[in-house]
Amino acid sequence: MSRKVVWKTNDQDQLSLLPPSYDDLVPKNHPVRIVNSILDGIDLEILERTYKGGGTSSYHPKVLLKILVYAYLRNLYSSRKIEEALGENLHFMWLAGTARPDHNTISNFRSGRLKGHFKKIFNQVVVLLAEQGHLSLKDIYLDGTKIEANANRYTFVWAKGIKTSRERIQKQLKELWGYVEKVYQDEEQTPNMPDFGAIDPKKVSETIDQINQALEDRPIDKKVRQKLNYAKKNWPKNLERYDRQEGQMGGRNSMSRTDPDATFMRMxxxxxxxxxxxxxxxxxxxxxxxxxxxxxxxxxxxxxxxxxxxxxxxxxxxxxxxxxxxxxxxxxxxxxxxxxxxxxxxxxxxxxxxxxERLDEKRGTSKSPFAADKLYYDSQGDRYFCPMGQAMEHVDSYQRETKTGYLQTIDRYRARNCSGCPMRGACHQGKGNRTVERNHNLARLRDTAxxxxxxxxxxxxxxxxxxxxxxxxxxxxxxxxxxxxxxxxxxxxxxxxxxxxxxxxxxxxxxxx
Structure with a gap:
């Protein structure tokens, strides 16, 4: 005998004696409450000062910040999707207090108001988490990872490519001037040679004008005339672009034209x-x-x-x-x-x-005893001793600058007489007495590490x-x-x-x- 199925009531028109509160519908330990309580405990005066006042009312920066942080916690990164969530998601409604900023307000706050100020807000939150015992600021573990920029992958600009283009313009200018000299080869007086050292927009434009002036009223090869016209129209403009791009790169080897701050990296x-x-x-x-x-x-x-x-x-x-x-x-x-x-x-x-080094120790292998860092060093006499016992005296010192501008001090040591040494072939293959270079500061720091x-x-x-x-x-x-x-x-x-x-x-x- 089959039993009657009983369905739960579902009356959309049912009225409540008291309207429900959003707070009653959000669980006590829900992440949105954690976000709300922690951000309530930070000082946002640095953001409040960015508002001039007057005019229409503004959304409080604390409300907008809570919305953004909770959206990122929920993997919502688009300002339009965040705006949509504020009208559909109960937790967003509770957090915002029914405030409904549109996507433009959210986007402008993220890319405008927070710019240059967010790091101080972030530090406040970290200190608060440290006080609650979640983390410590004493021991830090550092690493890096690469994240793709919002830029076209094919709008790359390479510093090496700019250098090659400059050299090509310089070479073609010299070729054009070589044509001028060929035209004047049967005449006693020839035009003064321009300066090809400075490849900048103004100088290149002046050089092209000088070449055109020298070839004025003379029969010119059609291809040479076309090249001069192209050079006059494009080369100064191209060089201005190269100067601007090199300034944007600031010493980097590449950049993207759609986001000049982004560098091309292997990912x-x-x-x-x-x-x-x-x-x-x-x-x-x-x-x-x-x-x-x-x-x-x-x-x-x-x-x-x-x-x-x-x-x-x-x-x-x-x-x-x-x-x-x-x-x-x-x-x-x-x-x-x-x-x-x-x-x-x-x-x-x-x-x-x-x-x-650790792998060599496990395998029982090590560097050759003739390697520079295996030689015995007498710190008091500031000298090394080769495996044969011959002293290698300090010769001189010099400084070497790294790409970052850091100066390294390098000391040079040289043996007195390597001729006739039975170990010379294993020790070194160069002519004359052996010379070694040592960076004592780096060696000390590595020993400590x-x-x-x-x-x-x-x-x-x-x-x-x-x-x-x-x-x-x-x-x-x-x-x-x-x-x-x-x-x-x-x-x-x-x-x-x-x-x-x-x-x-x-x-x-x-x-x-």
């Missing part, structure tokens, strides 16, 4: 995993307990040159330096070691051949770095789906990645609450 976030060149930014993140405590954006592909700026940003934001910093071999340069030492930061930073890294604490920091900072990048790119910026320009992009960092932190705080 593997594509289905072929073959490392395509795409315009992007190098995100540097300092983490603790998988919380982002500091972030910065570099326009270089290498992590090495990004460490100092990142550390200085940390000090500026929190008024003090971290006690310890752990990073991989991409940051192990003399300049970085020296900077961390000057700031009193205990550095657990690998250098380039750290792992190779090696000692720290191989200690018990160093091993623990090296193991933790992998799951502390790299897990953060995995969450941002995979779980949050943030693999490409929406905004353009490094100032706006820095605000956008700051929102991602804050959303990541608050989402993690809700999980550990």
């Amino acid at each position: 593997k976030e594509d289905h072929m995993q073959n490392g395509q060149l795409k315009p992007g930014y190098n995100l540097q993140a300092g983490t603790n307990n998988q919380f982002i405590v500091n972030y910065s954006l570099a326009q270089t592909t290498s992590d090495t040159t990004a460490l100092i700026g990142h550390v200085e940003g940390f000090i500026e934001g929190y008024g003090r330096a971290p006690e310890k910093l752990t990073a991989d071999a991409g940051y192990g340069s003399e300049e970085n070691y020296a900077h961390l030492e000057s700031k009193g930061i205990e550095a657990f930073v690998k250098y380039g051949h750290f792992h190779k 090696r000692e720290r890294l191989l200690g018990e604490e160093g091993i623990a920091h090296r193991k933790r770095r992998c799951w502390d900072v790299e897990a953060v990048f995995g969450n941002i790119k995979q779980n949050m789906g943030f693999k490409r910026f929406l905004l353009r320009g490094i100032d706006k992009v820095e605000t956008e990645i700051g929102l991602i960092a804050m959303a990541h932190n608050l989402k993690k705080a809700t999980l550990t609450a």
Whole structure:
């Protein structure tokens, strides 16, 4: 015998004696409440000062900031989708207090009001999370990852290409002047040769005018006339563009025309995993307990040159330096070691051949005893001794400047007499007595780094770095789906990645609450 099915009531026209409150419909431990309570505890005077007052009323910056942060926490990055959520999503309605800013207001706040100010707000939230015991500002784990810019992948400009174009213009100018000399070869008086050294718009334009004047009222080859007309019309204009683009690159090797602040970098976030060149930014993140405590954006592909700026940003934001910093071999340069030492930061930073040294030790292999860093050094006498026991006296010193402008001091040592030495063939193949060059400061810094890294604490920091900072990048790119910026320009992009960092932190705080 079948039983009668009973359906639950569903009356859309049913009236309530008391209208429901949004607060009753939001669970007590919901992430939106965490976002609301934490952002209520920060000072936004820096944003309030950007409003001039007068005219129509404005949405309070705290309301707009809550909306943006919670939207990023929910993987909503489009201002239009955020506007849509404010009219459809109960949690957004509760958080905004039924405020309904449109997508233009949200977009202008994100790319305008927050620009240049968000980092200070982010630091306040990090300090608040540290006070609640979620993280520590003493130990920092640093790494970098590349994120694609909102730029056309095929609008690249290369510094090397600009240099080649300048050289080509210079070469063609000389060829045109060679034609002038050929025209005047049977005459006693020839025009004065122009200066081909300065390839700038004004000088090139004057040189073309000088060539045209020299060939005036003379029979000219049709192709030469066409080339002169093309040069007069295009070369000065092209050189002005080259000057402007070189100024935008500021020493970088490339840029995108649709986002001049973006640099072309090799990225593997594509289905072929073959490392395509795409315009992007190098995100540097300092983490603790998988919380982002500091972030910065570099326009270089290498992590090495990004460490100092990142550390200085940390000090500026929190008024003090971290006690310890752990990073991989991409940051192990003399300049970085020296900077961390000057700031009193205990550095657990690998250098380039750290792992190779460890592997050689396990295999029982090592460098040749004739290698420069294997020679015995007498610090009191400032001299080296070769494997045969011959002293290698200090000859001179010189300074070498790196690409970043850092000056390295190099000392040179030379043996007195290598002739007739039975080990000469194994020792060195050059003519004359052997000379070695040593950077004592770098050797000292690497010895200190090696000692720290191989200690018990160093091993623990090296193991933790992998799951502390790299897990953060995995969450941002995979779980949050943030693999490409929406905004353009490094100032706006820095605000956008700051929102991602804050959303990541608050989402993690809700999980550990």
